[in-house]
Amino acid sequence: MKRKVIIIGSGPAGLTAAIYSARANLSPLVFEGIQPGGQLTITTDVENYPGFPDGVMGPDMMDKFRKQAQRFGAECLFQTVEKVDMSKKPFLVWANGEKYESESIIISTGASAKLLGLDAEKELMGNGVSACATCDGFFYKDKKVVVVGGGDSAMEEATFLTKFASEVIIIHRRDEFRASKIMVERALKNPKISIKYNSIVKNIIGTKDSGVESIEIEDIKSKTTSIFKCDGIFMAIGHIPNTKIFNNSLSLDENGYIKTMPDSTHTNIAGVFACGDVQDSIYKQAVTAAGSGCMAALDAEKWLENQ
Ligand SMILES: Cc1cc2nc3c(=O)[nH]c(=O)nc-3n(C[C@H](O)[C@H](O)[C@H](O)COP(=O)(O)OP(=O)(O)OC[C@H]3O[C@@H](n4cnc5c(N)ncnc54)[C@H](O)[C@@H]3O)c2cc1C
Structure with missing residues (x-):
């Protein structure tokens, strides 16, 4: 038919x-x-x-x-x-x-939305893991959040999240950004934003009930890993x-x-x-x-x- x-x-x-x-x-x-x-x-x-x-x-x-x-x-x-x-x-x-x-x-x-491919990322999506700051930023009033990415959307999402969060940390795997200069400058000028260069997220720790508690980060230069406390993680990698x-x-x-x-x-x-x-x-x-x-x-x- x-x-x-x-x-x-x-x-x-x-x-x-x-x-x-x-x-x-x-x-x-x-x-x-x-x-x-x-x-x-x-x-x-x-x-x-x-x-x-x-x-x-x-x-x-x-x-x-x-x-x-x-x-x-x-x-x-x-x-x-x-x-x-x-x-x-x-x-x-x-x-x-x-x-x-x-x-x-x-x-x-x-x-x-591109994701990192971690098991915990799927499991905690909507419970501390997000791919959309516009959608979920409001849930992070006075919280500490991480944004993963280095392009314009990561800068934009990080800057937007400072309206709610007390602290926003951008995690970027390189030592320079792909984002346009003006977007990077705007983010760097914001006192709530800090940056961890040369770093990748290896794991996300938390439960569906408690949400995200911390993440495991690897410094790709020194090859050392550390646990970083945060309340939420936003994927902004495109x-x-x-x-x-x-x-x-x-x-x-x-x-x-x-x-x-x-x-x-x-x-x-x-x-x-x-x-x-x-x-x-x-x-x-x-x-x-x-x-x-x-x-x-x-x-x-x-x-x-x-x-
Ligand atoms: C975690 C998360 C939270 C979000 N929260 C919000 C929110 O709070 N508020 C908000 O406004 N927006 C939110 N968004 C964004 C919102 O979900 C999207 O903007 C919206 O779903 C887009 O709708 P769409 O119909 O264009 O496509 P999608 O919702 O992406 O749907 C695409 C559809 O196409 C189908 N499809 C793909 N390929 C094929 C194929 N070959 N054959 C048949 N079917 C196919 C898929 O199965 C799916 O059904 C969120 C997004 C994510 C990822």
């Missing part, structure tokens, strides 16, 4: 696109991928999504998104899209060895947009994010739309992802109508 809309990705962007396109009678098919519900399913409290004055647990919020989409007829498959052919219409999508046809595609595959399967067909920017036309979610291929973090290297918030998911559904609906 040929579909009107296939949505690839089930974070706030994809499931909002599903709610809108389902309510427009387009019977969307959503491929949820390996992280059903998206990035918010690996965090705990979400306190900045409007409509939840007492906050909400990330996984619970995403369950509500899915239920809302299904209520209007969206079909959700817990499968990962392996391949797409957008060179001719109908578009072709392969998942779980099966081929699907669709008149339009909405891509909402997100961007994954994001990878999940665009590998679209590499050869869609216009991407130099960092791999899908390019969309100004003020819309149209990509360079008519009938293919992109929303959420996969096309947004700046805001990266659930509410902006949901907002652009709504835009993608409305853009797709209008485009289909004109065909």
